[in-house]
Amino acid sequence: MVSRLALNPTAAAKWLRKRVLRSPTLVRASKDLYRWPWLRRTQAFEWFIRNRVSSADAALTTVPPRVSIETALTCNAKCPMCVHSQQRMVGIMSERLFERLIDDCARLGIEDVCLSVYGEPLVDKHWLSRLAIVRAAGMTYSFFSNASLLSPKIADQMLELGGWSAVNFSVNGFSQAVYDKTMPPLSRDRVYDNIAHLLRARAERGRGPEVTVSCVVLEENHHEIEEYTRYWKDKVERVSIADRTDWLGELKETDKGRGVGRRLRVLATHSDNLPCPSPWQSLYVYYDGRVAPCCEDAAGRKLIVGDANEASLGDIFQGQQMSQLRGCHRDWKRAGDPICGQCKVHWPWI
Numbered sequence: 379m380v381s382r383l384a385l386n387p388t389a390a391a392k393w394l395r396k397r398v399l400r401s402p403t404l405v406r407a408s409k410d411l412y413r414w415p416w417l418r419r420t421q422a423f424e425w426f427i428r429n430r431v432s433s434a435d436a437a438l439t440t441v442p443p444r445v446s447i448e449t450a451l452t453c454n455a456k457c458p459m460c461v462h463s464q465q466r467m468v469g470i471m472s473e474r475l476f477e478r479l480i481d482d483c484a485r486l487g488i489e490d491v492c493l494s495v496y497g498e499p500l501v502d503k504h505w506l507s508r509l510a511i512v513r514a515a516g517m518t519y520s521f522f523s524n525a526s527l528l529s530p531k532i533a534d535q536m537l538e539l540g541g542w543s544a545v546n547f548s549v550n551g552f553s554q555a556v557y558d559k560t561m562p563p564l565s566r567d568r569v570y571d572n573i574a575h576l577l578r579a580r581a582e583r584g585r586g587p588e589v590t591v592s593c594v595v596l597e598e599n600h601h602e603i604e605e606y607t608r609y610w611k612d613k614v615e616r617v618s619i620a621d622r623t624d625w626l627g628e629l630k631e632t633d634k635g636r637g638v639g640r641r642l643r644v645l646a647t648h649s650d651n652l653p654c655p656s657p658w659q660s661l662y663v664y665y666d667g668r669v670a671p672c673c674e675d676a677a678g679r680k681l682i683v684g685d686a687n688e689a690s691l692g693d694i695f696q697g698q699q700m701s702q703l704r705g706c707h708r709d710w711k712r713a714g715d716p717i718c719g720q721c722k723v724h725w726p727w728i
Contacts, residue, residue: 412726418652427653430727431708434658442486443695446673447471447479448495448665450502455524455564457550459594459622461629461677462496469665470502475687477511479663482691484515490543493521495662496676500527506535513541520544520587526564530575537579537586546590546618547573551599552606559598577613592618626720628677653707654718655727661695669694671703674723681717 417423451469453462461467483491491512493499499521502508512519518541525547536542549569551557557566573591580586591610595603603619610617623629656672663669664679667687675681683703684694694700706715713719 408726408728412724427727430655431653431658434655435704435708438658438696442488443661443691444492444659445479445483445486445488445691446492446495446660446662447476448497448663449476449493449499449505449508451495451497451665452501453496453498453524454501454526455498455561457548457561457594458559458598459550459596459629461625464630467496467677469497470504471665473504473507475667476504476508479686479691480511480515480517482686483517485690486692488517490518490520493519494523495664495673497665498524498527500532506532506539509536509539509541513539517541518543520546522546522548524548524561524564525569525572528572528576530572530579533572533576534579537576537583540585542587544588544590546592548593549573549591550593550596552602552609556599556602560596588616589614590616590618592620594620594622596622623674623723625677626675626717650724651710651713652724653710653712653727654721655725657700657704657707661691663691671700674721675717 411417448469449471451467453460453467456463480491493508493512499505500523509519520543523545547569548561549557550560551566554566557564557569561569573589576586577589580589591614593599593603593606599606607617607619654672660671661669662671662673662676663686664676667685668679668682669684669686669691670676670679670681671683672681683699684697686694689697703715703718706712706718
């Protein structure tokens with residue numbers, strides 16, 4: 379394995395990324411290393427980033443982007459780390475637009491599509507029929523969910539349909555008291571039972587999605603993160619302990635500035651010029667057809683690079699607006715961009 383990876387840098391990077399993502403400890407260590415000021419000032423680090431940007435440029439015409447489609451903006455939870463807790467955000471994608479997007483993805487050679495961005499996809503009454511469209515196109519799918527609406531009946535139907543590659547369940551509390559604070563008005567017991575049913579049904583069938591359970595570290599839940607991790611680590615493929623974000627300033631009520639040890643990151647007050655990989659790798663399609671290069675602006679929706687009602691995803695990905703955004707990042711001028719310059723999230727180039 380090691381010798382083959384040594385001969386293929388791309389495969390080695392994918393292997394390393396997969397190994398790191400499966401361990402909350404390694405993810406935390408990698409984030410700390412990537413943010414280390416001394417490392418970021420070295421010529422070797424700058425060379426590494428420029429080399430990765432160059433490789434991403436070369437792959438633009440041969441490697442399709444990762445596509446996420448927001449089938450539903452509406453959410454049934456009001457989590458304090460999400461703008462849904464502060465303002466009404468609703469919307470369901472039309473079936474006609476969804477079918478067009480899946481056709482676009484198939485033409486681009488995309489094999490797996492994510493069916494969520496900033497809402498709870500299972501609130502959509504067309505959810506199962508959308509999955510049938512994805513499967514008819516020969517594609518698999520993944521999504522993010524709070525699991526509150528993933529009843530045993532729906533889970534069994536999805537497993538029977540097949541093609542469910544992965545799911546990331548947002549579960550931001552372990553104890554009843556903490557869950558009630560972090561994911562109102564959902565039922566903690568119902569969510570845990572729904573996930574338990576999926577895991578049993580998957581085991582019985584011998585197939586099903588790779589399951590991630592994720593938690594955003596907050597002042598309300600930081601004290602039970604270790605217990606949370608112990609509970610889930612042997613049940614699912616990955617436990618993700620995530621840093622919070624202010625969604626580019628859209629989230630007004632946060633615990634920003636009240637850090638709790640090293641686990642609770644205090645958001646930086648500034649961005650920097652480090653290029654972000656998202657403009658080379660991703661497209662996020664909102665429920666109304668507007669397209670963005672990343673999800674960090676999903677609350678404000680100001681970083682728009684095209685409209686899927688008017689242009690294909692391929693044309694948008696290769697279009698002028700995306701090209702200009704890449705140029706801004708490529709030239710290390712990200713801090714001067716009115717939107718990317720406000721972002722404090724720095725995805726690693728791995």
